[in-house]
Amino acid sequence: MKFWTKKRIIGYIYCENKFRDDEKLFIKLARKKHVKLVMFNIAKELDEKEIEKKAKKCEIIFNNSAEEFAWEFVKTLEQLGKKVIDSSKTYYFTEDKWIFALACKEHDIPTPETILLSENLNIAKRELHEFNHWPVVLKRIQGTCGEYVARAENIEQAEEIINKFWQKGSERLAIIAQEFISSPCYRVTIVGDEIVQTAIKNGRSWKKTGIYAKNIERFEIDPHLKAMIDKIIKVSKIHICGIDFVKKGDEWLVLEVNSTPAFDFFDEEREMIIGKVLNLLLREIQ
Ligand SMILES: Nc1ncnc2c1ncn2[C@@H]1O[C@H](COP(=O)(O)OP(=O)(O)O)[C@@H](O)[C@H]1O
Ligand SMILES: [Mg+2]
Numbered sequence: 001m002k003f004w005t006k007k008r009i010i011g012y013i014y015c016e017n018k019f020r021d022d023e024k025l026f027i028k029l030a031r032k033k034h035v036k037l038v039m040f041n042i043a044k045e046l047d048e049k050e051i052e053k054k055a056k057k058c059e060i061i062f063n064n065s066a067e068e069f070a071w072e073f074v075k076t077l078e079q080l081g082k083k084v085i086d087s088s089k090t091y092y093f094t095e096d097k098w099i100f101a102l103a104c105k106e107h108d109i110p111t112p113e114t115i116l117l118s119e120n121l122n123i124a125k126r127e128l129h130e131f132n133h134w135p136v137v138l139k140r141i142q143g144t145c146g147e148y149v150a151r152a153e154n155i156e157q158a159e160e161i162i163n164k165f166w167q168k169g170s171e172r173l174a175i176i177a178q179e180f181i182s183s184p185c186y187r188v189t190i191v192g193d194e195i196v197q198t199a200i201k202n203g204r205s206w207k208k209t210g211i212y213a214k215n216i217e218r219f220e221i222d223p224h225l226k227a228m229i230d231k232i233i234k235v236s237k238i239h240i241c242g243i244d245f246v247k248k249g250d251e252w253l254v255l256e257v258n259s260t261p262a263f264d265f266f267d268e269e270r271e272m273i274i275g276k277v278l279n280l281l282l283r284e285i286q
Contacts, residue, residue: 011061059285066260090238094259113179137178146209183246191276199265
């Protein structure tokens with residue numbers, strides 16, 4: 001008598017016109033591990049019946065699209081009873097910079113001093129005056145790639161920035177004010193509870209986001225930072241993420257947790273990370 005181990009079936013969400021290196025590597029590694037993949041390309045037409053049929057086959061689904069549009073798709077699959085990594089519940093922390101700052105405060109995780117500004121501009125100006133951190137960093141509670149992040153030297157500049165944020169976006173989203181920390185940005189990529197990559201994002205601009213960052217290097221995780229990372233993972237319950245830190249003197253402060261992080265800070269490590277993602281997904285199948 002012969003025994004066959006059942007082939008695992010994993011769903012994969014992406015949003016592209018063609019496969020990126022992430023998809024190509026995922027497919028390659030899945031084949032090696034005898035995992036069957038069901039691809040969901042949300043850039044293509046979405047047919048409800050078809051999605052349901054495909055979703056039914058999957059034992060777990062991995063969202064590798066950072067598009068905001070993907071959130072709705074993840075929730076749709078969850079409504080169909082599917083387990084998605086990462087769960088839409090984690091958005092509560094990752095997609096709202098104010099809630100993240102509050103959650104950190106509650107759990108004694110150091111962050112830059114932060115306040116939520118009033119939607120009334122005159123009150124917001126008074127709040128900034130009382131906050132009294134200059135320069136101050138202003139951020140829309142939602143945003144990526146530093147698009148809604150700006151620095152003001154004084155109240156006049158702050159007013160200009162707030163007006164600009166509100167005119168630019170289609171929505172008048174809430175804005176936070178944050179103490180400015182002069183520091184490189186330290187990215188830690190997490191898969192499961194493992195630190196799989198570190199990268200210092202540096203550059204001439206004070207904003208060290210992916211597109212502006214230059215001279216990316218690895219860095220050592222000290223015990224203090226490790227303890228903070230463990231706490232952040234526990235609180236956010238996120239499985240795969242990129243955590244951004246800054247350093248104020250000797251003190252680590254967390255800036256934000258990014259879901260669906262980039263795996264390409266060092267191209268030669270991409271396959272290793274995607275392999276770890278695949279192993280995590282296999283472990284998470286109940
Ligand atoms: N309080 C701050 N002090 C100094 N630099 C900051 C601060 N907040 C953000 N930055 C810089 O701006 C970049 C983008 O800010 P972030 O909060 O990560 O927004 P986004 O979600 O748009 O990436 C960060 O990577 C960091 O370099
Ligand atoms: Mg960021």
